[in-house]
Amino acid sequence: MTLQNVLQVQSLTSGYRNRVVLQGISLDVCNDNHIAIIGANGCGKSTLLRTIMNLVPSTTGEISFRETQIERMPTDQIVRIGIGYLKQTENVFRQLSVRDNLSIASGAKALAGERAEFVLDCFPVVRNRLKVRAGLLSGGQRQSLALAMVLMRPVSLLLLDEPIAGLSPSAASELMHSLESLKSRFSFASVIVEHRLRRIEPLVNRLIVMRNGEIIDDTTDTQLMLDASWLDERYRHVPT
Amino acid sequence: MINSISPLDADNSGILVFKDLHKRFGDIAVLKGVSGKLVPGQISAFVGPNGAGKTTLFQLLTGELKPDRGSATLNGQNILGSSPYRLAGRGIGKLFQDVRAFPNLSILDNVIVAIVARQSYRDKPFDFGLVRNGRSQVLAKKAREYLSRVGFDANEEALAKNLSWGNQKLLALARLLAGEFRCVFLDEPIAGISTLMANRMVPLIRELAEAGVAVALIEHEITFVESLANDVIVMNEGVVIDSGSASEVLSHAETREICLGL
């Protein structure tokens, strides 16, 4: 596998009506990168992912994905050219069955094909509940379904916004396990925003720390994620 | 490891006592028998992962939801099944997780609303007294006092929606002070605000407790809990798994695992 840049972000700023959240972010993602973005609440981690997906419009800066400018591209097109995005909440259609959810995700086609089969094999909880309405799934099952849905299309970059928040330890490790096997099969780069660092540590090879809309650390030493004092320094925002 | 999994003794010494609360949504049990009490002058922190049932518990105790089973009393009188405004009239206040300042009212009006809502529920349910003229100067003065207590000192005519997130939280806190509640529920008071603002928030909450108010808060930020709370109640999957003084509970490895992911 040759190394190349998948995503390039250059001095990106964005925000909401009366609030600037990202204050100039520059970031290159390589196709073997598995990045964890950490930082205190409200530092702009989720907004960074949402801006890349053009769910939050960027004010200045450029985003390019494999040589294509995407900062003004509609979200659905960004997805179709190969960026998968797992929303933090409300990431399945609760009123529809699991099967309908998956078929929407695979581009309104019936569930077949090698890729779909493999993804479903990775999530047996989903495969066994195709007829259940998604709203009746438990939190862990729902999150598995959401991840399966994102992976129904070919992706070369996967953005995950707090995939295991609110899951029990066992559900979380199960989900992470599935993600690992998918990663080795489909070889995509990934960016993951998550608080429970110990759970995701085995999956990442690069660590980015954000604070107040800026990147303050970018390192490949992922062991730092488990270093309490190092984290304290960057992370805790109420030193009273 | 946890050495004592015991719910707080639910005797009547607290101002707000709740016993054995159950709540399910459809086929998911969110609360499976939660008991505890809130004591005047004490800050009780509810910690635990998302989905542990903390917000649901708060909604039960502030009247926004009705429990399936269990009891809750304020000074010995039942509070379950009352609507939120009645409970507010009886001294239970709430800071919402998503703040909920009144966006198109001025900062001053936001606080005045809280003052008149409290007064008139007790004395006269319908009041046509002017807010801005004459006697209203008294109201405005009072409102300014509350605003200056939380640190607002300018722009009182600005609309709340134009404030930053942190300032909206401060405004909501001022509104809470203006309600002069005996028991307040704070749902993630410092989530999403800057360090500077959070540092301002802490002494205000402490002051509230020192004034004899029973404070309950939900918080994920453990440093914040350590610095503020007298009692910590750890919840997971709808039950209380640990409780006690802050330093004691937070030293338990499992609590750290559940709450911090560390």
Add this chain to the structure above:
Amino acid sequence: MNLLLQLLANGIVNGAMFALLAIGFGLVYRSLRVFHVAYGACFVLSAFVYYLLVTCGGWPWWLAGLGSIATSAAIGTLMEAGFYWPFYRRRISSEAVLVASLGLAIMLENVMALLFGNEVAAIPRGLSQSVTLGPVRLTMIQIAQFAICTSVASAVFLLLRLPSFKIVLGMGENTELVQTLGHSLPRYRMLVLGLASGIAAVPACLVMTDVGMDVHAGMSYLLIAAVAVLAGGVARAPGWLLGAYLVAVLQSVVIWKFSAKWTGLVAFALLLAILLFRREGLVGLHKRKEEG
């Protein structure tokens, strides 16, 4: 008793037409979250297009019907692209969109009044043949109305089972997720409005053939559709059908017991009663509270 049976039969025929009307309205309300007031005006417009094609153009009825459906679908699509989509882009609240749609309906209605006048337009025809089934007597037109509307409704229900229509249902729940799964929101919104308007054209042409219509009828047809959808339950399409038949049959019963003039009152009283006791309508999803 025979009269009751006769009126019930009429009610069922009307129910089949109301059902199509309700399906169109329900699709838009369910998947776009738009209270499509201009839907009534669209309905009237397609009836008049049919009228023009038959009387002035001299087209055969089936071709004129197809022409009317196509025109109506095109106008619906245009309405979405030129009217509702800009509102959606600016995230304008649903109540404001309701009022704007009301404004659009008023404009359309009066433009049509300028073009077609205020009188009832009807397609000249001889006395229709009728068929007697025991105590019930139905005209051929009524039978055609029932047959056409029921088959179109069945076709729509089959369509709704297609995977791409699952997206349409999903859209009503979570527009952002539709986009992050790689589907173009504007395209599906246009599809819904085009389809809904096309569906509405079918009963419009049939009503025009049978009893005629004036340009101001839009609001009353809209209200029938809205009552059917809200009373039957917004969440699921079978509810819309149930609501439509309920309204139509109830109207017949009211005509039998009291008089035709009380039908409107009864429809709204029914709606209020149903909503008071069952907010989600007769056919609702079994929801968890948190699903909201």
Add this chain to the structure above:
Amino acid sequence: MSLIEPSKELPPQAVRHSAQSPDDPVPAWMLWGLLLLLIVLLYAWRPTYVSHLLVMFGIYLLLSTSLNLVTGFGGLMSFSHAAFYGIGAYAYAVARLQAGPSGDQAESIIWAAGWPFVPAILFAMAVGALFGWLVSLVTLRFRGDYFVFATLGIQMIIFSVLYNWVELVRGPYGLYGIPRPDLFGWSLRDSWQYLLMLVPVVTTVVGALWIVYRSEFGLKLKAMREDERAAMSTGIATNRMAGLAMTIAAGVAALAGASYASYVTYIDPTSFSLSESIFLVALLMLGGAGNLTGPVVGTLIMVALPEAMRFVGLPDAVAANVREIIYGGLLAGLMFWRPQGIAGERFVGT
């Protein structure tokens, strides 16, 4: 030290702009312009014509300012205001009409009292308020689109009763010969005389409403409009507040109805139909809600618009439709560009 966060999040201009008093968001030139327009109208036409316009303006001002209480303050978009207007008109009519000598009309209806003017007006207001309260009991169980539709249903039901229950108020035939006001033996014949009586009434009632707007009650209604959950948690009994607002609003609308009935002396249900309710909401939307200027501006424009159209000189057959087209277009356009209306504080719904 101030706790206001650094101004990067809130540019100073924005602060100044929003600090503008919420009671006074209309540019001054606009008010002056409208006043000027009024003066021009006064000079251009015969006094009776102008006083007729002013009477209609007064009646619609009552309607818009009362609807504003529910819709602009409570945030509840109500489409049943014309029904209360009609109830007031009919209550006044039957209270004043005399059975017997006035002909066959009064004998064919269930009840006609033949009361003097003042008790009849008070009766109309009381009936209107009672209906407002009853309607609030049903409709306040809904919010949002459902509230809109529930009030619309109430409007249709009340209209249907007025239109179809011939024994009650003669249905579509309407009531004619409704006595004009007589105060202290002075009967008002001309519209300018009527205007003389109406001006103090409207001023008093609108003034009272203005006080209600600025009272604690008004502020609580606004809080409910802004965020009902938060309002309840501060201790506001929101349903009770909204019920009271609907009662007051219906009472005032009934007063407007009674004024209308006593002014035109003939009423039939078509004046109180759904389209009239829509017109009232549109009028409030156009002017803007949540303050006093909004409804005043809206009423001025809506009353003046047909006259301006006449001035343009369109043939009568076309003018009505063109007017409707303009007003539909205004509604749609305003919702897009300026949902809060010309002079309003905020969009009228929630």
